[in-house]
Amino acid sequence: MPEGPEIRRAADKIAAVLENEVIEDLFLGLGRLKKFRRTLMGTRVRSIETRGKALLTHFNTDWTLYSHNQLYGVWHVVDRGQYPTTKRTLRVALHTARHSALLYSASDIWVLTNKQLTTHPFLSRIGPDILDTSLTWRALLSRLTDPRFKRRKLATLYLDQQFLAGIGNYLRSEIIHDAGLDPTLRPIDLNRVQLGRLARSTLTISKRSYTSGGITNKAGIAKKLKSQGKSRAAYRFAIFDREGECCYRCGGSVIRSTLNSRRLYSCAQCQTSLFETQSG
Ligand SMILES: [Zn+2]
Numbered sequence: 001m002p003e004g005p006e007i008r009r010a011a012d013k014i015a016a017v018l019e020n021e022v023i024e025d026l027f028l029g030l031g032r033l034k035k036f037r038r039t040l041m042g043t044r045v046r047s048i049e050t051r052g053k054a055l056l057t058h059f060n061t062d063w064t065l066y067s068h069n070q071l072y073g074v075w076h077v078v079d080r081g082q083y084p085t086t087k088r089t090l091r092v093a094l095h096t097a098r099h100s101a102l103l104y105s106a107s108d109i110w111v112l113t114n115k116q117l118t119t120h121p122f123l124s125r126i127g128p129d130i131l132d133t134s135l136t137w138r139a140l141l142s143r144l145t146d147p148r149f150k151r152r153k154l155a156t157l158y159l160d161q162q163f164l165a166g167i168g169n170y171l172r173s174e175i176i177h178d179a180g181l182d183p184t185l186r187p188i189d190l191n192r193v194q195l196g197r198l199a200r201s202t203l204t205i206s207k208r209s210y211t212s213g214g215i216t217n218k219a220g221i222a223k224k225l226k227s228q229g230k231s232r233a234a235y236r237f238a239i240f241d242r243e244g245e246c247c248y249r250c251g252g253s254v255i256r257s258t259l260n261s262r263r264l265y266s267c268a269q270c271q272t273s274l275f276e277t278q279s280g
Pocket of ligand 1: 252
């Protein structure tokens with residue numbers, strides 16, 4: 001399932017063809033949305049925004065098209081009218097003079113006013129987006145110590161979109177490993193230095209994934225492994241999906257565990273446990 005960085009990269013492709021362009025024609029496949037065809041026809045796209053796994057197409061009017069891909073939705077960006085061969089159901093088509101942005105299969109699609117956006121059930125619940133450039137490590141630090149979050153294990157907290165939007169399974173393992181912390185620790189177990197490191201790792205790893213096309217491993221390590229002829233699967237992650245292999249940081253063995261039926265990877269040697277936290 002795509003996580004924040006993958007959603008943002010898909011949004012960049014859509015933004016490249018839609019932003020500042022006039023919607024010359026459009027199709028809204030869901031019956032409840034058909035009445036909005038006239039509302040959006042001829043409007044200009046102001047910007048494309050992502051919030052966690054939701055994509056917002058803002059028009060230069062009071063309207064925004066909200067879409068959430070859930071598990072199965074997929075966007076295609078094509079030259080105008082060049083529909084891909086697919087058995088999927090077309091849900092949204094936005095046509096400019098030269099291009100088409102096509103959304104298939106998704107059903108969580110809404111056309112909302114700016115006011116309705118602020119009360120949308122998903123958007124009003126989620127935390128800040130991990131790729132929001134105005135999000136600082138200090139803001140994250142205060143979020144970690146917020147009473148709503150500080151007593152929850154990092155492993156569960158880091159999948160909660162109300163804590164931070166856009167983190168999924170691979171980012172969870174990669175961030176907690178980068179911060180050098182045992183995933184069963186809670187923010188309240190950590191000292192100020194560890195909290196600061198975790199806040200910084202959260203931003204660094206998320207941003208790295210976005211700019212590198214999904215590689216969260218340190219650039220130097222990934223480059224070296226690539227030059228040795230290793231596959232992308234081998235150099236992409238520092239810890240995720242590497243059960244039984246050597247930790248790139250300390251040489252320890254990568255452990256796989258399962259939490260709420262989702263895979264979690266860690267290294268017992270370089271991720272500080274509760275015992276070490278209290279004795280150190
Ligand atoms: Zn290690």
